[in-house]
Amino acid sequence: MEKFTIAGWSQPISEITNLLAEPDKGFFKAKGIALDYVPGNGGGAAIQNMLSGQADIAFTDPASLYLALDKGEKLVAIYNIYPQNVFNVVAPKASGIRSAADLKGKRIGVYSLASGTYQNLLVLLHQVGLGEKDVTVQVAGLLNFAPLMQGQLDATAATDTGLLVARAKGLGEVDVIEVRDQLNLPSDLFVVTQATYEAKKPLLKRFLAAYRDSAAWMIAKPEEAARLALTRAINGRDEAVNLEIIKLRNRSSVSPTTEREGLGRFDLEALQKGADTFRSLGLIARPLDMKEIVKSDLIPQKDGMP
Structure with missing residues (x-):
């Protein structure tokens, strides 16, 4: 062995x-x-x-x-x-965010600035001609759905499993923008x-x-x-x-x-x-x-x- x-x-x-x-x-x-x-x-x-x-x-x-x-x-x-690619950006239905282009001017949560959520968010923005300067990125930690559910964020960058757990904990109706649709x-x-x-x-x-x-x-x-x-x-x-x-x-x-x-x-x-x-x-x-x-x-x- x-x-x-x-x-x-x-x-x-x-x-x-x-x-x-x-x-x-x-x-x-x-x-x-x-x-x-x-x-x-x-x-x-x-x-x-x-x-x-x-x-x-x-x-x-x-x-x-x-x-x-x-x-x-x-x-x-x-x-x-x-x-x-399992990364995504999640936004409440009421926010009106349906696509990556809609993220302009919004507050978006990430796990950390060293995480795939942050890097994949930048990739997603880049694919529609936006950059970090066009949004407000906020570090929300691994429990980043809590600030979203409390209205402190307009959207949050996450993963498929993170979204699954959040839904099990009572996340309401959301729109999900999949990064893989832009770059898999x-x-x-x-x-x-x-x-x-x-x-x-x-x-x-x-x-x-x-x-x-x-x-x-x-x-x-x-x-x-x-x-x-x-x-x-x-x-x-x-x-x-x-x-x-x-x-x-x-x-x-x-x-x-x-x-x-x-x-x-x-x-x-x-x-x-x-x-x-x-x-x-x-x-x-x-x-x-x-x-x-x-x-x-x-x-x-x-x-x-x-």
Whole structure:
């Protein structure tokens, strides 16, 4: 058994039940891997924990990858965890905000200025010719639906699972602007250092095969995953909510590309467009060629493909 550690962007929460279920299901053990998980607070923290030697691989987002590459870090993206963009902007029906263009002059909440909610809000605004100067961005914390519900914000940037939980807590009628309708940037990727990529290919290949098996299990058996989340996830106390969150994550794990080529496959065009957008926004300074960063040779083949 080889020890292998993931640096996560989050605490052990229900949407990653396929990883948390390892003691029960043994997907990684079957590939000779003793799995460990280091929690983090955002994709940037995941990359930092990996770079500091606490983990072998980072479970991170494209924005954090772009920012790290811009600082000169030598990184490789090896698996597309969630090909679908799960970020959105939510506004009460009464606000009259129906599209990204309607956000001009409005007060919009984000989790933090280091979060995907902030970066994806900027991307959304950019796609309709607006910038941060055209809105008022307010840091509202992880409970950012509370200020919205209390009328302190006109809209809030969130994720699909955040919106689900808010609706369960009494969020009223809202309009939801999906960032993926403007730019369907993947939500999360597995990223390693170039040195790890070159030195540990057989181990990484086994890890990705095990991860693919765990993701396929959660897609095939969401009810079983929701039950396991009751004891494995720190936020998993409600089985019905677990199931809805897991179904959302399952949907974000698949795309036309993965349907064709198998789980984990990249849409290089989307990642390149994201990098170009971040540069035009001034979030990164250097041009990035994502063909140099994305490597698909370790991703397991779809069953039946050569």
